[in-house]
Amino acid sequence: MLIKQAGKAAGLTKKAIEYYTEQGLTAPSVLENGYRDYSEEDINKLKKISVLRKLGLGMEEIKEVLEDKTETALKRLTVQKELLVQREQEKKKILDRLSCGGDYSKISEDLKAMEENCNIAERLLEAFPGYYGRFTCLHFARFLKEPALTKEQQEAYQVILSFLDDIPSFEFPEDLKQYFENELSEMGTEAIDKMLGEMKNSVENIEEFLTEKKDFIGEYVSFRKSEAYLESPAYKMTGLMKDFNNTSGYYTVFIPAMEKLSPSYKQYRKELEKANERLLTLFPEAADLK
Known part of the structure; x- marks a missing residue:
């Protein structure tokens, strides 16, 4: 799904998803038109990231947990x-x-x-x-x-x-x-x-x-x-x-x-x-x- 739908599914803003993607926390595939396509696995990761961020974990800590x-x-x-x-x-x-x-x-x-x-x-x-x-x-x-x-x-x-x-x-x-x-x-x-x-x-x-x-x-x-x-x-x-x-x-x-x-x-x-x-x-x- 595209980033707008991914945001609704994960309860995150577009900016937040873009940031987490840039940080390497998710790796959506890229369509021929250049848009990012977020899979169910990506959505699940984004939901986990949202929870971990609210609990005060930093980017490096979240990477460690996800891996x-x-x-x-x-x-x-x-x-x-x-x-x-x-x-x-x-x-x-x-x-x-x-x-x-x-x-x-x-x-x-x-x-x-x-x-x-x-x-x-x-x-x-x-x-x-x-x-x-x-x-x-x-x-x-x-x-x-x-x-x-x-x-x-x-x-x-x-x-x-x-x-x-x-x-x-x-x-x-x-x-x-x-x-x-x-x-x-x-x-x-x-x-x-x-x-x-x-x-x-x-x-x-x-x-x-x-x-x-x-x-x-x-x-x-x-x-x-x-x-x-x-x-x-x-x-x-x-x-x-x-x-x-x-x-x-x-x-x-x-x-x-x-x-x-x-x-x-x-x-x-x-x-x-x-x-x-x-x-x-x-x-x-x-x-x-x-």
């Missing part, structure tokens, strides 16, 4: 938007402080720290594939809200950046990647945030958690020892991630640097260790889980 057949790009962009929302919320808090007589020099330092820490979160998102990257990014983003004031913190920040720059690329085997993308395809940022919040709450209130979930934990430990689990994709993925983390410096470089950079993360790690010790007291058989 991606797995929706991986869209999921990654969702997390980036979540990080942006968090950053804007922090900026609002800083603006409130400024309006109440806050010191400009101190606030300038806080803004710099906020941008640096968001940089770490975004690099974490890029460092690991699929759902694991989104989970890792949002997990650590929760602890990246303090400014790097001391020399030790600033050095730790540089160590983390170097680690993320040099970390070898990690990709799951195709069969595992496909399995987990299918299993976790509905797991958006809200669901991940909820899961992370529940994890943090259980660690901080370990006695209450162990009392309420004692039967469930026992069943889970038994399942982790079963043949069904040892032959499952989850077991294979866990093994691959353990190997990767052990060889990449994740435990020896990244985690120690995170503890130096973020006091809240260091405290969380201490609580996690205590929770694990308490868990093993009640379920000693969990010590040799594979």
